[in-house]
Amino acid sequence: MPWRTVWGNVFLPLRIAGMARAEAEPRIADALARVGLVGFERAYPRQLSGGMKMRVSIARALVTQPSLLLMDEPFAALDEITRARLNNDLLGVFQAQRLTIGFVTHSVFESVFLSDRILVMAARPGRVVADIAVDVPYPRDEAFRTSETFIHYCRIVSDALKQMTGDQDAL
């Protein structure tokens, strides 16, 4: 929310749940550290870049220590470099916190890099057309992004997408 500082934004869900400032303090610091926003506590959103705003949103989601996180195309509006960096950070969070993340994306590469399971969906009516397991252990790093296996899975997902759109054209 634009009228709250980064710190205030991350505090908001705890505040609404009735938590005292002193009690919330360490959890907020922890959430901000996880997304790499230490030092920006007092900044207002308008002073941040798109990637950093997204980090604030993630920190705001993490601070309640959820067991499930649903992300609907969170990085779609970001440039490629920022996107890759946030992908890495998200995996870091994922490993540290052991939570389930449901992640919607239009990027094949993003889906393969992040997921251990990919559901390909088709429109009208909305349905799952493919269920692909990405059998690569975490942690995944930059090396995985350029590996043979990565390309292998990207091809599988792309083929599934192609098949889906082909089916729809036939209709």
Add this chain to the structure above:
Amino acid sequence: MRFNRGRLLRAALPVAVGVLFLLGWEAFVRIAEMPVYILPGPLRIASSLWEDWDTLSDSLVVTLSITFAALAGASLVGGGLAVLFAQSKWIEASLFPYAVILQVTPIVAIAPLILIYVRNTEVALVICAWIVAFFPILSNTTLGLNATDPNFLDLMQLYKAKRWQVLWYLRAPGAMPYFLGGVKIAGGLSLIGSVVAELTAGTATAGTGLAYRILESSYRLDIPRMYAGVVLLSVTGVVIFAGLSALSWVVLHRWHESSARREH
């Protein structure tokens, strides 16, 4: 440097125009030998302002107190009603038309009625000025409260926020720029409202505000003092506007684009 020069010009040009205008006025009055009771020169008006400062400043205080009482009342009731409207579409639907009626009925027409029913003149004047001033605040704040980003509303629902929490943490701060915009308009309007009401109340009451002074001076054909009163009123209006703009800046400059300086 260029930036500074631009700013300097921006400040200097209106001043220069004002000075030229006053010089021309003074010259015209002298050359045409205008009698003071028709058109006094600026110097004569200034000296009247100086000589009658005691009476004028007393009147100014009266007018100001009416204006600020009306503005405070308008902010409270306007803001409060807007919050009430935001709680329920039905309340809004049933009350908003009456707010409009109150707004569109000319205050000069209502003022004599209010003066009949309210014994205390000062209170009656405050009510008149309040009627003029509260609508922009109500209408602006209602707009602001309804303009909340639906994504944030979803987020609040996710946090299981209670109704008052949604209002306090989301709707109210989001509506702040709109509210302050309304207050800025209402500041000028409450001054106008109090002057109009005072003129309507006229000599029938023991009014001592600036508008009454102007009226009284006109009966005495003391034209310089009439001008002095008008000058005081417009200066007051400008000061009120500047003050409210400053208030708005203090509240909003950290986050709202309207008053934040671009850094990139």
